[in-house]
Amino acid sequence: MNFLITGAAGFLGSALANHLSKQGHQVRGLDDLSTGDKDALSPDVHFTRGDVNDRPKLWTLLQDVDVVYHLAARVSVPESVLYPREYNAVNVGGTVSLMEAMRDVGVRRVIMASSGAVYGDVPHALKKGEEAAQKITEAIQPNPRSPYAVSKLAAEHYIRTIGALWGIETVSLRIFNAYGPGQGIPVSHPPVVPHFITQTLKNGTLVVHNDGKQTRDYVYVDDVISALTAATTAPGLDGLVINVGSGRETSVRELVNAVTEIIPGKAEVIYNPRVSGGVSRMCADLTLAKKKLSYKPSISLEEGLKMTLEKDARFNLRLGVTS
Numbered sequence: 001m002n003f004l005i006t007g008a009a010g011f012l013g014s015a016l017a018n019h020l021s022k023q024g025h026q027v028r029g030l031d032d033l034s035t036g037d038k039d040a041l042s043p044d045v046h047f048t049r050g051d052v053n054d055r056p057k058l059w060t061l062l063q064d065v066d067v068v069y070h071l072a073a074r075v076s077v078p079e080s081v082l083y084p085r086e087y088n089a090v091n092v093g094g095t096v097s098l099m100e101a102m103r104d105v106g107v108r109r110v111i112m113a114s115s116g117a118v119y120g121d122v123p124h125a126l127k128k129g130e131e132a133a134q135k136i137t138e139a140i141q142p143n144p145r146s147p148y149a150v151s152k153l154a155a156e157h158y159i160r161t162i163g164a165l166w167g168i169e170t171v172s173l174r175i176f177n178a179y180g181p182g183q184g185i186p187v188s189h190p191p192v193v194p195h196f197i198t199q200t201l202k203n204g205t206l207v208v209h210n211d212g213k214q215t216r217d218y219v220y221v222d223d224v225i226s227a228l229t230a231a232t233t234a235p236g237l238d239g240l241v242i243n244v245g246s247g248r249e250t251s252v253r254e255l256v257n258a259v260t261e262i263i264p265g266k267a268e269v270i271y272n273p274r275v276s277g278g279v280s281r282m283c284a285d286l287t288l289a290k291k292k293l294s295y296k297p298s299i300s301l302e303e304g305l306k307m308t309l310e311k312d313a314r315f316n317l318r319l320g321v322t323s
C-alpha cells in the first residue's frame with residue numbers, strides 16, 4: 001500500500017514509518033523537523049521536509065496514497081500552556097489543512113494520533129476500590145485541561161466532521177503515555193520516562209511532582225504501532241475514537257521504583273509538593289480497541305523499560321554498552 005505519514009521524523013512517526021516500509025509498503029514521510037530527526041528514518045522512507053499546513057506540498061505528497069497517518073503535532077502539555085496559539089495553528093490548523101488536501105486529492109482514509117489527554121480529570125469514573133470503574137472508556141465526556149488536550153479534541157472533531165462531509169473514512173486513536181527508544185527528551189519539558197532514565201543513569205535527581213500518587217497508563221511504542229497498523233485495514237472504524245494504552249495504571253512513585261530497580265545507582269528522589277501532578281488518574285479501558293482492532297498490548301512496563309534502555313543508543317552509551 002501507499003502511505004503518507006505526517007510527523008514521520010518524530011518518535012512514533014519514525015517507528016511507524018520504519019515498520020511499514022520494512023513490511024514492503026511505499027511510505028512517504030512529511031515533517032518540518034521542528035523536533036523530529038530525519039536520521040531516525042530508514043533510507044526506504046521517502047522523506048519530505050515541510051509544514052503540515054502547506055497544502056500545495058500536501059497535494060503532491062497525497063497523489064496515489066491509500067491511507068494517511070496524521071501524527072504531526074506539537075506535543076508538550078506544559079509548552080501548550082505557554083504557547084496556545086501555536087498549538088492551535090499546528091494541531092488544529094494542520095489537521096484542517098490535511099483534511100482539505102485529502103478531499104481535494106481524493107484520499108479515502110486517515111488515522112489520527114489523538115491523545116488520552118483529552119479526557120482530563122474524570123473523577124466520577126475513578127472511584128477508589130472499584131477496579132472496573134477506574135478505567136476510562138471512550139463514552140466518558142472529555143474534559144480537556146490544557147491547550148494541547150483541547151487541540152487534540154478539536155482535531156478529532158474536525159477529521160470526523162470533514163470526513164463525514166466528503167466521504168473520507170476517519171478514526172482517531174487516543175494514545176495514552178507512549179514511551180520507548182527514540183523518544184525526544186527536550187530540556188525544558190522532557191517526557192517522564194526518558195527523563196527519569198537519563199537522570200538515573202547520571203546518578204542525578206528525580207523530581208516527582210506533588211506526592212507522586214498520580215497515575216498514568218504507560219504504553220510501549222511497539223504496542224502503539226500494532227494498534228496504528230491494525231487500523232489501516234480494519235472494517236467498521238469510520239468516525240470512531242479508540243483508546244490505545246496498556247490498560248494498566250502506574251503511579252509516578254511506582255515508575256520511579258521500576259526505573260531505579262532496572263538501573264541500580266545512586267539517584268536521589270525528591271518530592272516537590274508545590275508542583276501540581278496534573279491529572280490525578282489515567283488508565284485506558286481497551287474494550288473497544290480489542291473489539292475493533294484485535295488490540296492486545298503485550299509489553300509490561302518492566303519489559304518496555306528494559307527494551308528502551310537496550311535499543312536507545314543515547315542510553316547504551318551511558319551504560320557503557322558497545323555493541
Ligand code: NAD
Nearest residue numbers: 007010011012032034035036051052071072073113115178
Ligand atoms: P514527536 O514530537 O516526536 O512527533 C511529532 C512530529 O511532528 C515531530 O517530528 C515534529 O517535527 C513534527 N511536526 C511538528 N509540527 C509540524 C508541522 N507544522 N509540520 C510538519 N511536522 C510537524 O511526538 P510523538 O510522541 O511522536 O507524537 C506523535 C503524535 O502522537 C502526536 O500527534 C501526538 O500528539 C500523538 N500522541 C503522542 C503520545 C506520546 O505519548 N508520545 C501520546 C498521545 C498522543
